[in-house]
Amino acid sequence: MTTLTGEPQGVGARLRQATGGLDWWLLGMALAVSGFGVFVVRAATESDVASNSGFYFTRQLAFTVVGLVCLFFVLRLNLDDLSRYVWTIYAILVASVGAVLVLGASARGSTRWIELGPVRVQPSELGKVLIAFVLAVVVVERLKAIEPARLSWMVLGLTMLPAVIVFLQPDLGTALVYVAIAVAILWVAGQPITHFIVAGAVIVAAAGMILYVLPAAGLDVLRPYQVDRLTSFVDSGGDRTQSGYQLEQSKVAIGSGGAFGKGPSGATQTINDFLPEHHTDFIFAVVAEMFGFLGGGLLIAAYFIIIWRAIVIMRLAPTELERLVVAGIAAMLAFEVFVNIGMNVGIMPITGIPLPLMSYGGSHTLTNLVAVGVLLRIGMRGRAAQAAGAA
């Protein structure tokens, strides 16, 4: 595997064929960001577990290695073969996120995992790639066959079932990612703009109901901590709640990093634990504290390259199905990057969305690397089709 990251010269013909049309920019950036993520997780968590300074580091390293293995398996995957099993996949998705509600182990006010022996799996993470695939298949199969409005309603319904279950876990952030994926797929599929306006209005109205109207009527849909999270970014100055504190500490960590950062050993906000969740949701703040505006800016640039390559691949995609899958995955990555960094810097609500390829977590790391694998696979097929077309 290591040879794949090196220069292609001196590699055998079989390998050249296997990697033909590989988007090196995308792969390179994904590997670079993942590697950097492992490094930052290590630097940020050295003093978190008293008896084992490498606790999170070794795990994240293992997750990444497993994720890369999956990535290379995905490179051999044929999406068309899978579209036959779309309802099975959807059923697995709904069943697994539903199982979390029933069997899930509890942690920090939310239940997002199910225990499979020694492994804790977060089905909603893997569900992001699955929902993108399911929705793409559904749209492609029915795009020409049914009314655009019916299609939009259908996609919305298929999205909302798992999204609501995930929301009830409660994991608002991931539920929002599902919605973002659906919106992107419908958009790229060319659904009329009015659908999005209506959907936007519905979302705003729903948010208003959930945050203000229903609580006033005595019906609390969100847990108090969720309301805090959603509203604390608006006014965090005098906020003494947990999320207000998180946001303040995140801003202090980022701001104190200055232009060039305080270095991995000088990042006291992170190391001394003032910044909570510094290896998961607030890992961007760690990067910004350690490496300053320079480091934070370069990381954002890396994400830009990843998203740009995803868009390039979307253009190359040989089939409509693949094009929509890429759209869903690109939207997932872009949404997560923007919302996560946005909440780190205090311009987005705290919704518990991890930073792709950086945040600590097994299911999350695996999902992102699989997603990158899907993009690479489609890119390879696109280039092959392009080459065939040119020949």
Next chain:
Amino acid sequence: MASFAGLAIVLLVVLVVRLWFLQVIGGAGYQERAEANRLRTVITEAPRGAITDRNGKALVTSKEVLNLVAQPQDLVGDAGARTLTRLSAALGHPAGYFAAKVARAQKASPFEAVVLEEDASPQLQAYVEERRAQLPGIDLQSAYKREYPNGTMAAHLLGYTGPIPAESARKYRDQGYLGNETVGRAGIESQYEEYLRGIAGRQQVEVDARGDIVGRGVISQTSPRPGQTLRLSIDLSVQKALERALAREVAAAGTSTGAAGVAIDPKTGAVLAMASLPTFKPDVFESGTPREIQRVLTSPGRPLLDRAIGGEYPAASTFKAIIGSAALASGLYTPGEQIESPGSLMLYKTRFRGFNNKAYGAIALPQALEVSSDTFFYTLGDRSYRRPGWPLQEWSHRFGLGKATGIDLTEGESAGLIPDLAYKRQTCDRKVDPINCSWRPGDSINMSIGQGNVLVTPVQMAVAYGAIGNGGKVVTPTLGNAVVDNDGRVLRDLLSARAKNDLGLPAGVLDQVKQGLKLAANGNSGTSTPVFGGLPRAFKVAGKTGTAENSSKIDHAWFVGYAPADDPTIVVAVVIERGGQGSNSAAPAVCVTMAASLGFAESRCGSGAKVN
């Protein structure tokens, strides 16, 4: 598709711009806040210096105690409120008790520990130790508390300590005090704060979010510097005798509202004992209940008033020694001259009566002091009125009356009053009684027996009599003797440099006054001979009684005297409010005090021959 890329670019640019504002433009401010997070100053309190008597016996010491404290920065949010509520309930306080305390203290000094309970009991210590995990931000912190091994002894002169008052918070902060320190608030504690003050050690440490010391650990530190020991000139045994005697006389008088006494070494000005009744517990402001504090502050008996230096009383007959000295020094009276002293005198068409209208015939100054003849001194007062100038006022001032003595208790000393023309002009009512705006013969005559607006403090009278006894030196009474180290070695002398003003009289001028004071305490007709007449020859006392008329119906009793009469080492002034005649209540208290100082048996007091 292009719109997708465009949207991505816009959003990522928004992030970069926001990042620029946070890090490059706002960086310095956030760096400060990160430092404030990471650095914590740990204070190690330093004990306040001890205060001892002249022999090194403890008057005030510092005892190490454990205070229950809260770290406000660890008690934020709901969790903090829950902790404080639980603690309030566990200690039997109302639910919001500690939360209010923390909120109050946080306003004053946000990053300093807040004392919730002082001197935590062993049970409370155990409670906290056993529940450390459940009580984040709550701690036991070592601190020092003032201890008074002799109870209320010398309470007024020692003063008390307390928190820095809000109105002078800035002044103390400029001198390097922390907001929550205990400082001297009155008496010696306040006067010698600069020596007594312990300077807390400060340790700057790096902490994590839980407040545990981590990383580079100690970043800088200064060691705590305990306060220095202050040795007073007070002699504990003399002090005890004086307080015991005053308490006994107040009790005996029944109607008395208070008393005061001062004993001074007339050679140096060293204050050997000083007391005031009613008194208070010096630790009342540190550990008293609000009700106790309120009582001390508002009691009509004014227990906080140090009557020895702040109580102004009519001098009454004790003033005759001053008038006699003034008359001799200014030539109003020539030694040996006999003055007719009848029961009353008709002067300026007014009859001035002597005490009990008793007639003594033609007598000289010593006899006049012995029997305390009023008419003799009326004549001297009248002579002073007829003379140009203000000899009585001038000499009173030279003896230190009518102005603060400069005792090292700056706050609380009163000036007293030696009336003069300016005073009369200030206080008269020009419309109703314009004639009272001038100095009139009666003013001089009343002044000659220490009545008519003459007000003195006990410490002033001790200094003035000391000057008569020691050959003309007006000393500055001084409580502080020296700042000493642990082995009693003197680091700084507080006594030698104190001012001593010479009356500037040739030797022997005051002999007649001295003789008179000796007769007054020992002569056949002496007013206090019953008290002092039986003392051993080596301890003969010279002194004068006084019976001060005042606004209440019952007179204040005075005695001022020194001993041994020919070379005094102690001068004592005592006033018993509403104590009746000076010979009955004040003189015995003086005698008991002198006995403790000079070392004769207290039982010899009151063994003198009865005078008819």
